[in-house]
Amino acid sequence: MSEVKTRLARWETVTVFLLLVAILYGATTSGEDFLSGGNLNSILSDISEIAIIALPLTLIIVAAEIDLSVASVLGLTSAVMGYLWNHGWAMEMIIPAVLVMGALAGALNGVLVTRLGLPSLAVTIGTLAMYRGLAYVVLGDQAVADFPQQFTDWGFGTFAGTQIPNPFVLFIVLAIVFGVVLHMTGIGRSIFAMGANEEAARFSGIRVKRIKFWLFVVTGAMASLAGVVYAFRFASARADNGVGLELSVVAVVLLGGVSIFGGKGHLLGVICAMLLLGTLRNALTLNDVSAEVLTIVTGSLLLLSVLGPSVTARVREALRRGRGVDPPPTPTTT
Amino acid sequence: MTGSDSSVSIGFCCFEGEEPQINQQSTPAEITTPIIALKGASKSYGAVRASRNVSIELRAGEVRALAGENGAGKSTIVRMLAGVQRPDEGDVLVDGDVAAFHGPADARDVGVAVIYQEPTLFPDLSVAENVMMGRHPLGSGRRIDFRALNRTVKELLDRLGVKLDPEQPVKGLSIADQQIVEIAKALSFDARVLIMDEPTAALSGHEVERLFGVVRTLKERGAAVLFISHRLDEIFAICDTVTVLRDGEVTHDGRTADMDTDELVRRMVGRELSNLFPKLDAEIGQPVLKVERLTREGSFVDVSFEVRRGEIVALAGLVGAGRSEVARAIFGIDKPDAGTVTIDGVELKPGSPTQAMKAGIGLVPEDRRQQGLVMEMSIERNMGLTRLQALRNRLGVIGLGSEARNASDWATKLQLKFQKLSDPVGFLSGGNQQKVVLGKWLATGPKVLIIDEPTRGIDVGTKAEVHRLMSELAGDGLAVLMISSELPEVLGMADRVLVMHEGRIARELSRAEADEENVVRAATGQVAA
Amino acid sequence: ACGSTKEDTQKEAAATPAATEEGGAAAGGGEIKEGLKIAFLPKQINNPYFTISDKGGEDAVNAVKGEYKRVGPSDTAASSQVSYINTLTTQKQDAIVISANDANAVVPALQKAKAAGIKVVTYDSDTAPEGRDLFINQAAAEDLGRSQVQLLAKQIGPEGGEIAILSATPNATNQNTWIEFMEDELKKPEYSKFKLVKIAYGNDDDQKSFEETQGLLQAYPDLKGIISPTTVGIAAAARYLQGSDAKGKVKLTGLGTPNQLRDFVKDGTIEGFELWDPGKLGYLAGYAAAALASGTITGAEGEKFTAGDLGEREVGKNGEVLLGPPTVFDANNIDDFDF
Amino acid sequence: MSASTQAAPTPASPHTTEKTSWIDAVVRAREVSLIGVLAVLVIAVSIAEPRFLNAQNLRDILLNVTIVGLLAVGQTIVVITRNIDLSVGSILGISAFATGIMFADHNVPIPLVFLGGILFGAFFGLINGVMVAWARVPSLVITLGTLYVIRGLDFAWAEGRQINAADMPDGFLSLATTEVLGFPVLPIFTIAAMVLVGVALGRSRMGRELYAIGSNPDAAVLAGIRVSRRVLGAFVASGAIAGLAGVLYASRYGTLDAVAGTGIELAAVSAVVVGGVAIFGGSGTVWGAALGALLLTTIRSALVILQIDPFWDQAIQGALLLAAIGLDAYLAMRLARELRKRRSANRV
Numbered sequence A: 001m002s003e004v005k006t007r008l009a010r011w012e013t014v015t016v017f018l019l020l021v022a023i024l025y026g027a028t029t030s031g032e033d034f035l036s037g038g039n040l041n042s043i044l045s046d047i048s049e050i051a052i053i054a055l056p057l058t059l060i061i062v063a064a065e066i067d068l069s070v071a072s073v074l075g076l077t078s079a080v081m082g083y084l085w086n087h088g089w090a091m092e093m094i095i096p097a098v099l100v101m102g103a104l105a106g107a108l109n110g111v112l113v114t115r116l117g118l119p120s121l122a123v124t125i126g127t128l129a130m131y132r133g134l135a136y137v138v139l140g141d142q143a144v145a146d147f148p149q150q151f152t153d154w155g156f157g158t159f160a161g162t163q164i165p166n167p168f169v170l171f172i173v174l175a176i177v178f179g180v181v182l183h184m185t186g187i188g189r190s191i192f193a194m195g196a197n198e199e200a201a202r203f204s205g206i207r208v209k210r211i212k213f214w215l216f217v218v219t220g221a222m223a224s225l226a227g228v229v230y231a232f233r234f235a236s237a238r239a240d241n242g243v244g245l246e247l248s249v250v251a252v253v254l255l256g257g258v259s260i261f262g263g264k265g266h267l268l269g270v271i272c273a274m275l276l277l278g279t280l281r282n283a284l285t286l287n288d289v290s291a292e293v294l295t296i297v298t299g300s301l302l303l304l305s306v307l308g309p310s311v312t313a314r315v316r317e318a319l320r321r322g323r324g325v326d327p328p329p330t331p332t333t334t
Numbered sequence B: 001m002t003g004s005d006s007s008v009s010i011g012f013c014c015f016e017g018e019e020p021q022i023n024q025q026s027t028p029a030e031i032t033t034p035i036i037a038l039k040g041a042s043k044s045y046g047a048v049r050a051s052r053n054v055s056i057e058l059r060a061g062e063v064r065a066l067a068g069e070n071g072a073g074k075s076t077i078v079r080m081l082a083g084v085q086r087p088d089e090g091d092v093l094v095d096g097d098v099a100a101f102h103g104p105a106d107a108r109d110v111g112v113a114v115i116y117q118e119p120t121l122f123p124d125l126s127v128a129e130n131v132m133m134g135r136h137p138l139g140s141g142r143r144i145d146f147r148a149l150n151r152t153v154k155e156l157l158d159r160l161g162v163k164l165d166p167e168q169p170v171k172g173l174s175i176a177d178q179q180i181v182e183i184a185k186a187l188s189f190d191a192r193v194l195i196m197d198e199p200t201a202a203l204s205g206h207e208v209e210r211l212f213g214v215v216r217t218l219k220e221r222g223a224a225v226l227f228i229s230h231r232l233d234e235i236f237a238i239c240d241t242v243t244v245l246r247d248g249e250v251t252h253d254g255r256t257a258d259m260d261t262d263e264l265v266r267r268m269v270g271r272e273l274s275n276l277f278p279k280l281d282a283e284i285g286q287p288v289l290k291v292e293r294l295t296r297e298g299s300f301v302d303v304s305f306e307v308r309r310g311e312i313v314a315l316a317g318l319v320g321a322g323r324s325e326v327a328r329a330i331f332g333i334d335k336p337d338a339g340t341v342t343i344d345g346v347e348l349k350p351g352s353p354t355q356a357m358k359a360g361i362g363l364v365p366e367d368r369r370q371q372g373l374v375m376e377m378s379i380e381r382n383m384g385l386t387r388l389q390a391l392r393n394r395l396g397v398i399g400l401g402s403e404a405r406n407a408s409d410w411a412t413k414l415q416l417k418f419q420k421l422s423d424p425v426g427f428l429s430g431g432n433q434q435k436v437v438l439g440k441w442l443a444t445g446p447k448v449l450i451i452d453e454p455t456r457g458i459d460v461g462t463k464a465e466v467h468r469l470m471s472e473l474a475g476d477g478l479a480v481l482m483i484s485s486e487l488p489e490v491l492g493m494a495d496r497v498l499v500m501h502e503g504r505i506a507r508e509l510s511r512a513e514a515d516e517e518n519v520v521r522a523a524t525g526q527v528a529a
Numbered sequence C: 001a002c003g004s005t006k007e008d009t010q011k012e013a014a015a016t017p018a019a020t021e022e023g024g025a026a027a028g029g030g031e032i033k034e035g036l037k038i039a040f041l042p043k044q045i046n047n048p049y050f051t052i053s054d055k056g057g058e059d060a061v062n063a064v065k066g067e068y069k070r071v072g073p074s075d076t077a078a079s080s081q082v083s084y085i086n087t088l089t090t091q092k093q094d095a096i097v098i099s100a101n102d103a104n105a106v107v108p109a110l111q112k113a114k115a116a117g118i119k120v121v122t123y124d125s126d127t128a129p130e131g132r133d134l135f136i137n138q139a140a141a142e143d144l145g146r147s148q149v150q151l152l153a154k155q156i157g158p159e160g161g162e163i164a165i166l167s168a169t170p171n172a173t174n175q176n177t178w179i180e181f182m183e184d185e186l187k188k189p190e191y192s193k194f195k196l197v198k199i200a201y202g203n204d205d206d207q208k209s210f211e212e213t214q215g216l217l218q219a220y221p222d223l224k225g226i227i228s229p230t231t232v233g234i235a236a237a238a239r240y241l242q243g244s245d246a247k248g249k250v251k252l253t254g255l256g257t258p259n260q261l262r263d264f265v266k267d268g269t270i271e272g273f274e275l276w277d278p279g280k281l282g283y284l285a286g287y288a289a290a291a292l293a294s295g296t297i298t299g300a301e302g303e304k305f306t307a308g309d310l311g312e313r314e315v316g317k318n319g320e321v322l323l324g325p326p327t328v329f330d331a332n333n334i335d336d337f338d339f
Numbered sequence D: 001m002s003a004s005t006q007a008a009p010t011p012a013s014p015h016t017t018e019k020t021s022w023i024d025a026v027v028r029a030r031e032v033s034l035i036g037v038l039a040v041l042v043i044a045v046s047i048a049e050p051r052f053l054n055a056q057n058l059r060d061i062l063l064n065v066t067i068v069g070l071l072a073v074g075q076t077i078v079v080i081t082r083n084i085d086l087s088v089g090s091i092l093g094i095s096a097f098a099t100g101i102m103f104a105d106h107n108v109p110i111p112l113v114f115l116g117g118i119l120f121g122a123f124f125g126l127i128n129g130v131m132v133a134w135a136r137v138p139s140l141v142i143t144l145g146t147l148y149v150i151r152g153l154d155f156a157w158a159e160g161r162q163i164n165a166a167d168m169p170d171g172f173l174s175l176a177t178t179e180v181l182g183f184p185v186l187p188i189f190t191i192a193a194m195v196l197v198g199v200a201l202g203r204s205r206m207g208r209e210l211y212a213i214g215s216n217p218d219a220a221v222l223a224g225i226r227v228s229r230r231v232l233g234a235f236v237a238s239g240a241i242a243g244l245a246g247v248l249y250a251s252r253y254g255t256l257d258a259v260a261g262t263g264i265e266l267a268a269v270s271a272v273v274v275g276g277v278a279i280f281g282g283s284g285t286v287w288g289a290a291l292g293a294l295l296l297t298t299i300r301s302a303l304v305i306l307q308i309d310p311f312w313d314q315a316i317q318g319a320l321l322l323a324a325i326g327l328d329a330y331l332a333m334r335l336a337r338e339l340r341k342r343r344s345a346n347r348v
């Protein structure tokens, strides 16, 4: 198989292709509406929080773990922000405080996963419920909406006269940082190694537990940051902010070609996937496609993202073999 | 089962209450049609042609060896005979007729039992269920009769002469015991053909003897056996005939009685091999690694020894004696309960591989697929994993091509056979994978290298190369701690031999004292240290 | 105080939708324009209550020869509503009629829509006033809150007892306002024998509401009555009571639709409950949006507009238009209604 | 099969007696410890609030566990094979809606509705199964995808319609309230399913093969197990059970729209995890899973009856789930240590 063909067969490439198709679809069916700056702005701002959380979650999934509690940490952050604001804290104090809180929430996940050796899926289903519950404990049925104007303006505003929303600019900066860490540093290499084979990583002297722990901490902090952005962007802090967002984020990461089994993936794929999802949903809504169809489209894309590579591989295999039988997976032996 | 007790002997348990279908009279193997055979079989994995036009026949009452270097295509033949894979070209013949196996179940149905090279057990299930999976004895209402199941398996294990509880989950068994379960599994049904892909790799001499006993019984009963091993003495001990493979092709097919080890090796590697254990004398210096009273509950007790510059110390013993556990504890994978490890006089923090690496320890683990390598990662990245710090440039980022440079240096030094350094390491053959593991540790410039089973599952040619390397390294002043279950290797390579028995160092032998008898006696606990 | 709008004249006026910029009082009595693009954005697209109300909205928009459209999320998250607002803004609708999931979270997006010349009408659930031009109020929150207490008190009788509330989500704005008024009403001396023991939240989820009802009865064996000011909650509570020993003994009232509760009224599980006609609510909202978008009104207090069959309506304080008092449904009249 | 196997007298196998150490007890007694926790909980709560133990409340707990317990049973089948089925909530939802439609629009008789609901669920299970087993794609992703897709189909089908109790026959609705010998009818379905699945998993070859697949999928292939077919079957079973759960949901709650059962998959997974079914396959039983569901339901009920502030509900439930899996891990660790000790004892 030639280099080009392998590259073409990579799922990330397919994602880019689909993204282009989605843009083309939007542009041809909704014309100037779709291409207007304002619409670009709403595409980008709609995915702000998902995008921010998807960054650390990509790392976590590459490391063969998962964190389903992110949306609850986002909600808890919103709730605590509202609570502290009601209690007269200055916003300049609240932001660092909730980021620390998010990091602590992530640290609890990390401790349970690395020290007690619990499966992260189970742990974070537990903290998913617990953190959301704590959000209700903190803020109850209140909604806090009187955050200072300059902060909410930032959340809703655009960057230096462009149509790029401020939160998205924040995302771009973070994406560069995460991209470099994952793909160009020793930590990134370690994450890939432990995702593919944790034991071998340990035997190579990689501090698997420590790195995993910090991944959870960073994920918590980033989810918290997304919570801050969310609260500002909607000028509203409620305990139920971001309910159910975790599934969208996981969907985006997987759609971006990251293997749920760990050890494989590229951040660029994930970024393409979220642009794809945002663009497609926007283009469809502009064409008055209903919410249920959007749900179906999201789900189908996710299915496609895993079925596509697998089915093409199997078809290729069958063609090559010529005999058309499906071989059971074989333990590779040498 | 009670009524048919007398008819049940090793290897022939008829759980369905039927009579064994084995041909009881031992007809001369030459005249009969082969029970199972491959005819002109070829098989490729992508670009790798693992099997080319291979023909091999297994006849009743015959034990046939399959010999060849790593990657020669032995396991591929096993997989085709077992119905795991179908040949791309050519056929599988059963009793002379073309058979289309659609899966392992089809092969099993015609009486083919297989012990695969890789363990194929279900860790969560009991020993008994592992042995009898899919063939549980049924009671009323087609429900499984667990009592009958456990009893049957118990009987089978007793006949194999092992004390294993059939109800115990496989999870907690040692590798050797797991291998025994594999063997029991293969023998548990009415097999006409028994195929064993390196069954002895994890077994001690005692257990190997037991296994051979079983094989002989089977042979007398008229079964055909295919036996694969890298230990050539075993081939000569048990096999009547041998098929030699090189690069996927059959290069020789004949009686073992008609050849000797040298010839076999020559046919396998296609060249003469002079010295299998080229241990050079090195200058032995100051102690580097010092282990004192190291203890880990349930694994080993009170282990103390030292290794000096330029010295190769072998840790010998039976499988399960706790040698690997000592290595893991020294390197910090496991935390010992008591005792200390010092390098050049500096005590290591227990349970920290990172610290051990900093202090200059390297560990080439026994299981290279699980512990040594990340299979889907490229060769260069695998080699770089131990040197992530060193590969950073000023910006803290891994520089473009720095991994490739690091890897290609060592690939050259170790004469690695590969296509591209960016290929997944899983593309390499076993021996070459082992070299990658060695390379990734040598790249760290260690003072002490612990090598656990340096040549497990490696063919003779590569073995010699690995030994040459170890010897050279010691010559350069490296302290080497070698764990090995192969006696010739221990005797040939070591300056000093530490023999472990049941978690303790039973005896220390100098190179001069170390001979086969001494080591075996100590390893089996016949002498106190 | 301007004169009535002449809804019968349907002239093709080709003015830009964002015409009306005269602040304050009367807009020059214009006519409703044809071809107005009016979009309904309910809290949740598949909620039956909104299916009914938006049907009324559609009737209104069709009556004024506008272009009706209905979009919305399938969950109740405020954020999903925002992306719909943005899309509607991009599409340059003339008016958006919205029932807000979060009174504040949608405001910035609505303000952007308003800045683009789109009129915003809220119905059923309001936003902060700066987010919209008009709020079509189904019933004054005060009336609604107090009347439910009155209804229940009448059913229980003067001896009083413990009562509980089964609400929707803890964050539901309209429910919370009503509950405040209920609590205030209960402070009156005539209710001294009544005691509000618990506010439970069924999250507008059948299963949760059902289990919460059951929990209330277990935790408070002496419970005399439940108020559930949400259609999902009252149906679930009725269903639980119907199958339990407490049927008829524990009184249940609140807000619900006649179709949903007809059986329970007939078998005595519920004596009476109340609700406005959701279809009329949507209908009124549709007309209000059309009037705003045509520039016949601006949303100032005292302005009047004609709302089809509902006749003339006046804009009240804070830009609110009141639908009217709720209807009380009981065994005698329930068969007269079908929604 | 063989009569001789049957007739064999118990040879009083000497080894069975010697190895009844406490570890084996713990291994086998996951269910026992769950029952213990449950007992402690019930006793503690009823000391604090005696009304907890009244008949109506116990009946209610049983009824409440019916649906999530059923889903947990189905989920167990899938989890044992080292898979997961996140789409059960959506399958339940669409099957509940289908139940409503069958009654409201087509007057289908009750037994046929049950059958229809089950088949409906099995159909979606089949789709999941085909994708997981044939395309060999991780089930977490597949079922996350079908969670969306099936819910979307449900929305599209319902178009905002709601089916009310009035649209369904009384005979069907009364299943939720009638009792047989003081025992409510609805949970009987769950118990029947549990026993059926429990026996099938524990004592049939097919069931043991499911465990084998979860324990080591590659080895299962080599052992001649038809892995794809079995995994497919597990998903069909899980789907069918979710379909049945949908019918029961309709009977119990009586109000049906497109959001029925949203998010219930997490409750089912929680129950399975608390019930000691290993999320990585190969071990666990439906009894454990059902007890896990019962425990979680009882906790919920206790929170209500103890009049805990509703805002604390979710937080407490999450914390308890963490405690349950934490305890589990602790026990497993003890077990491993004990095994290690036992090995060293064995050699001497």
Ligand SMILES: Nc1ncnc2c1ncn2[C@@H]1O[C@H](COP(=O)(O)OP(=O)(O)OP(=O)(O)O)[C@@H](O)[C@H]1O
Residues within 6 Å of the ligand: A330, A331, A332, A333, A334, B045, B046, B048, B049, B050, B068, B069, B070, B071, B072, B073, B074, B075, B076, B077, B117, B427, B428, B429, B430, B431, B457, B459
């Ligand atoms: N699943 C696979 N995919 C790709 N290549 C494979 C696969 N299995 C085996 N090979 C390649 O086929 C060749 C023959 O492999 P095989 O496992 O039959 O060798 P072997 O003789 O059993 O070696 P060893 O002694 O190391 O076990 C090797 O080059 C190996 O790399």
Ligand SMILES: Nc1ncnc2c1ncn2[C@@H]1O[C@H](COP(=O)(O)OP(=O)(O)OP(=O)(O)O)[C@@H](O)[C@H]1O
Residues within 6 Å of the ligand: B171, B172, B173, B174, B175, B176, B298, B299, B317, B318, B319, B320, B321, B322, B323, B324, B325, B366, B485, D343
């Ligand atoms: N897979 C396993 N799971 C649990 N315990 C094991 C396992 N393998 C080995 N052990 C235990 O660990 C101890 C040491 O075993 P190990 O086989 O590693 O020793 P060794 O002397 O290094 O043998 P080897 O020749 O396999 O390297 C023994 O008590 C053994 O029972």
Ligand SMILES: [Mg+2]
Residues within 6 Å of the ligand: A333, A334, B074, B075, B076, B117, B197
């Ligand atoms: Mg092999």
Ligand SMILES: [Mg+2]
Residues within 6 Å of the ligand: B323, B324, B325, B366, B452, B483
């Ligand atoms: Mg070892």
